Amino acid sequence: MVEVGAEHGVDVQKCLQDTGIDPETLLHDNTVVSGTQELAVAANLVTATGSASGVGLAVGDRLSLRAYGVWGFAMLTCPTVRGAVEFGIRYLPLTYAVTGLSLRVSGDEACLIVDGDGSSAALRPFLVEREIAVTAGILRAILGESPPSMRVEFRVPRSVSVDYEKALGTPVRFGAPHNAIVTDIAVLDLPLPQSDPLTLTVCERACRSLLNERCSPCVAQNVREIIAEGVTEADLIAARLHLSARTLRRHLAAEGTSLRHLVDEARRVQAIELMTLDRLTVEQISLRLGYADAATFIRAFRRWTGTTPGAYPVR
CATH class of the missing domain: 1.10.10.60 (Homeodomain-like)
Structure with missing residues (x-):
């Protein structure tokens, strides 16, 4: 968020204002930022950029699977896309995601729905964009490519200032009934190339422990x-x-x-x-x-x- 803020002319002090985060601590890998602090930074960024469309996409694009530690590594080792999705949703609190995430199958399509209704109205567009970009990136990472059938749907009208298709690398539909990533249902049963049951067991144990402790x-x-x-x-x-x-x-x-x-x-x-x-x-x-x-x-x-x-x- 600080990097994206800088690209929009927002200095680090403004991004971190009233969050209790020292800019120097962001340089250390062992720094822990709470969910409350993360949301405060997001609020500062949204305020400073005037809720500019595309800011959430830019932040989400920087959050690779590796950024999520053992949660992300565990998803790589699941047997199928369905298994990875179910694992990700089960341990979603480890990501500090504020939006909800659910899997819905309708006809021959599978929808990963990002529910932003529970977040504050001011942050909702940013958070939905961020989670859509993150989820699309994770799907590409675990499969090694985007499924040909994948598309993104947004409830809001298109913003003329943002090339959503280019940012997300997939077709985008606006004015949809939900915010979602949609693919052919067959994608759920695709095997993951790095599947490893033993590693998954170890990772899930670590995720469960983190969930309890942190x-x-x-x-x-x-x-x-x-x-x-x-x-x-x-x-x-x-x-x-x-x-x-x-x-x-x-x-x-x-x-x-x-x-x-x-x-x-x-x-x-x-x-x-x-x-x-x-x-x-x-x-x-x-x-x-x-x-x-x-x-x-x-x-x-x-x-x-x-x-x-x-x-x-x-x-």
Whole structure:
């Protein structure tokens, strides 16, 4: 994204503004960038380029299969295109993809649908373009060439300023019912030249471990930090994370939690602190936590702890 920004006259500082990323760290292979930071850079790039069509394609074209580490290597070793697609979708959170990706078979065609509806409206065109370009590139990489039947479909009208066919190396249709890569159904059963069951098993084990260690806590922890600042509305939290409220709920559900649970968790901790450390009354605590009255707070406290504030053991 920084490289594409530079090509559009956007300097690195502007691309990385308010992301917490030091430009020097981008020179190191072991630098880890969170999904939230990645989306913040994307938002800066889109803002600076005026949502120029084609920026997402340019970024996606730079994301080769090697850029995805063990996830990308595992796809190369799958037995067929179908196996690679199913593996990629199963471990999609490792890519920090914000758009959804699903496989749909209709008649004699297979559609890899990129669902950008769950992303923020401002970033949606960029993210859809990026994921279409990435997915088309991955399909070429695992097969060694583009399937002759492949085409790309976009929901939006054609932009006269961008040569989409040249950028994607395939026919492109606009005004379609979805954003998708479409091929003949027979492509799904094509064998992959680098298929290796043993290597795939090892790679999948590594992907599963990464999913547990790196991805699961990301969104929930970021939400906890925002709630600690006093922000509890779903739309405001989602905007801070450059997500839609629906995508925020989906990420939290995948991590086994919900916004209500995290808000309740924060309020429970704060309520107990106010009771034990500040010795505030129930009425004062309910007011501090934003409840309409003490009775509402007492009901919430009973739900959290199984008892009332008056019966709670204060140390």
